[in-house]
Amino acid sequence: MKPVEERGMSVQPTEKVYIEILKQIKAIIVEDGLQAGDKLPSERELSERLKVGRSSVREALRALELLGLIETRRGEGTFICEATGHRLVEVLASFILNDKKARKDLQETRHIVIKECTELAVLRCDSSKISKLESLIQQMDKSGQGKIYEVCKQFEKIVIQSCGNHLLYRLYVELTGYGLSLQRTNSYWPPDLCEEVLQLLQQKNAVKLTNLLSKQNDALYRIE
Structure with missing residues (x-):
């Protein structure tokens, strides 16, 4: 997978970088064949694969957790889970x-x-x-x-x-x-x-x- 900077993306300074990182994390999930219940790569590994700072990766992961797509288990890592409808509704209502x-x-x-x-x-x-x-x-x-x-x-x-x-x-x-x-x-x-x-x-x-x-x-x- 090519890093974020090599994909021809023009992210304006005022735009949130993590929006593009979200897309790339999704691509990693597809490429790695990850499914609900599987563990995501660590923040450090995602940062290295995407060639972006760990703080940006962390922000993207927070967004995914807010959507109910992932969950963080203390001492274990971050895992993929099924989207929960009511939380997704709240997020979409707030943004869209x-x-x-x-x-x-x-x-x-x-x-x-x-x-x-x-x-x-x-x-x-x-x-x-x-x-x-x-x-x-x-x-x-x-x-x-x-x-x-x-x-x-x-x-x-x-x-x-x-x-x-x-x-x-x-x-x-x-x-x-x-x-x-x-x-x-x-x-x-x-x-x-x-x-x-x-x-x-x-x-x-x-x-x-x-x-x-x-x-x-x-x-x-x-x-x-």
């Missing part, structure tokens, strides 16, 4: 969605997915799902402030799952993950909205349900 336009697009896309899911849920939500939702509404009345958030979260997820479309549900899960990473606050339906949603599902009134969610959208998913 750090502007108002991207955050607004996420908010809009999430609302579109929820709208489509609830429309399908009106058609596909069976009696067993309705019973579960009714039970959750009862729990909301009995839950304290600390627990009611989890009940509302479960209620919304059951409604979305009731759409019967696994791909739409996965989109909802991922978009919700990004949104929570950005806001660090509760974006799920509040109890009063959950009650209205249940009533409209029972009535199988798709038009009123989607209108209700549209009216609530700005208040529920606003990202400052």
Whole structure:
């Protein structure tokens, strides 16, 4: 493998050198045939192979660890691990969605997915799902402030799952993950909205349900 300086890369002084080092570490992993559970070369070896300073290698390794791609075990070294979805979501949200336009697009896309899911849920939500939702509404009345958030979260997820479309549900899960990473606050339906949603599902009134969610959208998913 050619060192970083010999690959024709033009790294501007203001750019982070470790970004290019990340790419080269990935190339080393491929070249060495390393897989999850395998040990990475040491900082010293990586520094020598890439012809860069150990501090830059260390910074790149920290970034990989933040992404959940590697883990450092004291006294053993650094090992490759499977990426953990929730940490990756947080990192991408912090770096990629750090502007108002991207955050607004996420908010809009999430609302579109929820709208489509609830429309399908009106058609596909069976009696067993309705019973579960009714039970959750009862729990909301009995839950304290600390627990009611989890009940509302479960209620919304059951409604979305009731759409019967696994791909739409996965989109909802991922978009919700990004949104929570950005806001660090509760974006799920509040109890009063959950009650209205249940009533409209029972009535199988798709038009009123989607209108209700549209009216609530700005208040529920606003990202400052």
